[in-house]
Amino acid sequence: MSEEKSVKIHVENLTKKFGDLLVLDNISFDIKKGEFVCVVGPTGCGKTTFLNLLSCLIEPTEGKLLIDGQPADPKKHDIAFVFQEPSSFPWLNVEQNIEIGMKIKKIPEQERKERVERMISLMGLEQFRKSYASQLSVSTEQRMVIARAFAMNPDLLLMDEPYGQMDIKMRFYLEDEVIRLWRETGTTVIFITHNIEEAVYMAERILILSNKPATVKEEVLVDLPRPRCVSDPRFVEIRKYVTDQIKWW
Numbered sequence: 001m002s003e004e005k006s007v008k009i010h011v012e013n014l015t016k017k018f019g020d021l022l023v024l025d026n027i028s029f030d031i032k033k034g035e036f037v038c039v040v041g042p043t044g045c046g047k048t049t050f051l052n053l054l055s056c057l058i059e060p061t062e063g064k065l066l067i068d069g070q071p072a073d074p075k076k077h078d079i080a081f082v083f084q085e086p087s088s089f090p091w092l093n094v095e096q097n098i099e100i101g102m103k104i105k106k107i108p109e110q111e112r113k114e115r116v117e118r119m120i121s122l123m124g125l126e127q128f129r130k131s132y133a134s135q136l137s138v139s140t141e142q143r144m145v146i147a148r149a150f151a152m153n154p155d156l157l158l159m160d161e162p163y164g165q166m167d168i169k170m171r172f173y174l175e176d177e178v179i180r181l182w183r184e185t186g187t188t189v190i191f192i193t194h195n196i197e198e199a200v201y202m203a204e205r206i207l208i209l210s211n212k213p214a215t216v217k218e219e220v221l222v223d224l225p226r227p228r229c230v231s232d233p234r235f236v237e238i239r240k241y242v243t244d245q246i247k248w249w
């Protein structure tokens with residue numbers, strides 16, 4: 001595969017202004033197919049704005065944003081999202097919530113059922129399969145939303161602080177689950193987090209954004225074997241390095 005072909009997302013001189021407010025300032029980088037990239041940066045620097053541009057919720061002021069060499073377009077590209085606030089359909093139960101995106105995509109029923117079962121089992125949702133969102137804890141609801149996202153087999157998954165609401169044990173569990181799903185599916189993942197340890201635990205590469213107007217301050221490769229150990233001296237070294245880059249937050 002040529003170098004050109006392995007690029008999933010190409011960002012070139014991307015600038016976003018809201019009126020006079022310059023948020024993203026001439027940003028350029030590439031993300032490879034199947035890569036797991038974490039984006040860290042100070043509060044309000046424009047991380048969510050970048051995801052909104054990728055999903056075409058808003059338009060760039062200047063610059064290029066290409067997915068598979070074409071302008072980002074949700075009709076052409078299979079993009080799935082997981083936000084900090086779980087976004088479920090309250091009138092559907094867990095099974096139906098996981099299935100709904102596949103129904104919209106007209107995936108055949110047999111395959112839908114198989115994928116739902118696999119996700120329910122992978123995310124440990126068996127006892128909740130007939131429950132509605134109002135009957136679930138926030139973290140269980142988020143597990144359902146993650147299951148729905150992966151069930152779509154998206155080729156690009158955007159995750160915006162997805163574990164913000166969770167206790168630490170659930171966070172560790174889900175970090176491992178998402179890594180397992182990512183490795184199984186080969187999906188390209190962009191994962192926004194404020195948590196440096198989480199970024200080093202999960203990412204193959206970390207993009208560190210500067211304060212607004214945001215530029216890419218640094219890219220850090222995380223070439224540690226998996227499963228990663230937070231007390232491994234190399235892990236500690238990389239975490240310290242990233243933390244040092246952002247001390248001024």
Ligand SMILES: Nc1ncnc2c1ncn2[C@@H]1O[C@H](COP(=O)(O)OP(=O)(O)OP(=O)(O)O)[C@@H](O)[C@H]1O
Nearest residue numbers: 018021023041042043044045046047048049050212
């Ligand atoms: N639709 C909009 N209109 C005007 N200003 C906006 C709009 N969306 C975002 N902003 C501003 O752009 C800046 C970047 O916001 P954004 O939510 O992208 O930051 P963020 O890095 O995701 O923040 P956080 O870390 O708090 O999640 C903020 O100053 C915000 O107020």
